[in-house]
Amino acid sequence: MQTVILAAGRGTRMRPLTDRRPKPMLPVADRPLVAHTADAAIEAGATDITLVVGYEAGDVRDYFGDERGGVPVAFAVQSEQRGTADAVRAAAPHLDPDEPFVVLNGDALYDVPSLSTLYEGTPAVGSFRVADPSSYGVLDTDDEGFVTDVVEKPADPPSDLVNAGAYVFPAEAHDWLDVAESDRGELELTDVLATTCEAYDVRGVAFDRWLDVGRPWELLEANEWKLGELEPRIDGDVSERAELDGPVVVEAGATVRSGVVIEGPVLVRRGATVGPNAYVRGHTLVGENAKVGHAVEVKNSVLMEGATVGHLSYVGDSLLGRDVNFGAGTKVANLRHDGESVRQLLKGELVSSGRRKYGVVLGDGVKTGINASLNAGVRIPTGGTVKPGESVLYDRVGENDAGD
Numbered sequence: 001m002q003t004v005i006l007a008a009g010r011g012t013r014m015r016p017l018t019d020r021r022p023k024p025m026l027p028v029a030d031r032p033l034v035a036h037t038a039d040a041a042i043e044a045g046a047t048d049i050t051l052v053v054g055y056e057a058g059d060v061r062d063y064f065g066d067e068r069g070g071v072p073v074a075f076a077v078q079s080e081q082r083g084t085a086d087a088v089r090a091a092a093p094h095l096d097p098d099e100p101f102v103v104l105n106g107d108a109l110y111d112v113p114s115l116s117t118l119y120e121g122t123p124a125v126g127s128f129r130v131a132d133p134s135s136y137g138v139l140d141t142d143d144e145g146f147v148t149d150v151v152e153k154p155a156d157p158p159s160d161l162v163n164a165g166a167y168v169f170p171a172e173a174h175d176w177l178d179v180a181e182s183d184r185g186e187l188e189l190t191d192v193l194a195t196t197c198e199a200y201d202v203r204g205v206a207f208d209r210w211l212d213v214g215r216p217w218e219l220l221e222a223n224e225w226k227l228g229e230l231e232p233r234i235d236g237d238v239s240e241r242a243e244l245d246g247p248v249v250v251e252a253g254a255t256v257r258s259g260v261v262i263e264g265p266v267l268v269r270r271g272a273t274v275g276p277n278a279y280v281r282g283h284t285l286v287g288e289n290a291k292v293g294h295a296v297e298v299k300n301s302v303l304m305e306g307a308t309v310g311h312l313s314y315v316g317d318s319l320l321g322r323d324v325n326f327g328a329g330t331k332v333a334n335l336r337h338d339g340e341s342v343r344q345l346l347k348g349e350l351v352s353s354g355r356r357k358y359g360v361v362l363g364d365g366v367k368t369g370i371n372a373s374l375n376a377g378v379r380i381p382t383g384g385t386v387k388p389g390e391s392v393l394y395d396r397v398g399e400n401d402a403g404d
């Protein structure tokens with residue numbers, strides 16, 4: 001079935017990691033986030049894919065080209081982020097108006113068997129069961145289990161099924177995309193779904209696994225999911241005096257030196273070096289050309305391309321942007337003394353990550369001096385510096401440079 005993947009979002013909540021790249025291109029294990037969405041769609045039955053791009057669109061185009069896994073890929077530009085219905089409207093020239101179409105959010109991970117069930121019939125909407133649905137779009141269903149409505153952030157949720165941003169629309173829905181602006185000023189696909197629910201019995205497909213990747217700690221969760229699916233493979237250069245346990249992938253062109261202990265799931269990407277004498281624990285992604293040096297411990301973290309943690313450092317539950325450089329002895333805190341979940345400032349509000357262990361989010365090119373210490377939940381903007389011996393206790397990605 002023809003498939004539209006929405007990847008035009010600005011990803012403001014993911015800042016500073018999205019200062020220079022669109023959220024769908026953030027790394028999740030061995031590929032960008034949106035590539036997982038596209039690959040799941042292809043496995044589930046996508047016959048062609050239209051990627052709706054906008055912010056930093058060139059990155060997405062360069063990565064995909066015009067074909068993936070034997071399926072043609074086209075690009076539609078949504079120049080202004082006016083909402084998800086507007087994004088699908090941008091894709092219209094690439095779609096066959098006489099055929100149904102699938103729409104998927106390009107910043108979500110879907111499990112393939114559930115997504116395949118979604119592709120089996122028209123119309124349908126994907127959902128996921130959560131304990132507290134009140135902060136999501138929640139599906140309302142009738143006695144026969146068909147979806148009748150999506151209610152945004154309800155105080156009294158009609159079900160525990162939240163909208164997973166995955167839809168199969170009938171061909172008529174091509175004509176229903178001109179929706180009115182919603183209360184929050186966007187042209188929303190849920191209004192197209194509401195029209196579909198009036199005209200059809202819409203199947204609700206409950207996904208076994210789903211993750212919406214909107215906030216930085218969800219990028220850690222996405223990596224935990226996909227690194228956890230790794231098949232162990234050693235194609236790189238691994239010292240006989242290194243110890244590798246659990247699912248570990250060392251790509252061709254990567255080096256693991258003497259005295260290193262790696263406990264998977266860990267992926268060491270091409271061009272990366274680990275050690276000598278380093279301890280890397282799962283779930284960790286050591287990105288392309290990244291370096292983990294002597295007497296460094298890295299746990300449950302993402303080191304993006306070219307990030308260097310050279311000597312005597314600890315990195316836990318953290319996201320390090322491209323070309324970050326740690327001075328010797330830089331330490332990351334990832335636990336509060338009161339044991340509460342670590343909070344992070346997002347769009348001016350302190351939001352709980354829901355994680356007892358959560359470290360730092362560093363923009364591309366951040367440099368720390370020797371013996372810097374970085375407090376749990378702190379973000380440092382792209383290109384920021386930390387002085388030798390300095391303690392960064394509070395978030396440094398201010399509202400003014402937030403680009404919001």
Ligand code: TTP
Nearest residue numbers: 006008009010011012013081082083087106107
């Ligand atoms: P959101 O997560 O609502 O938006 P975002 O990705 O820009 O993130 P943030 O709120 O942090 O700024 O978007 C959901 C999906 O829809 C996501 O895949 C991006 C996509 N999208 C578009 O392609 N165009 C749009 O106009 C909007 C609003 C979203």
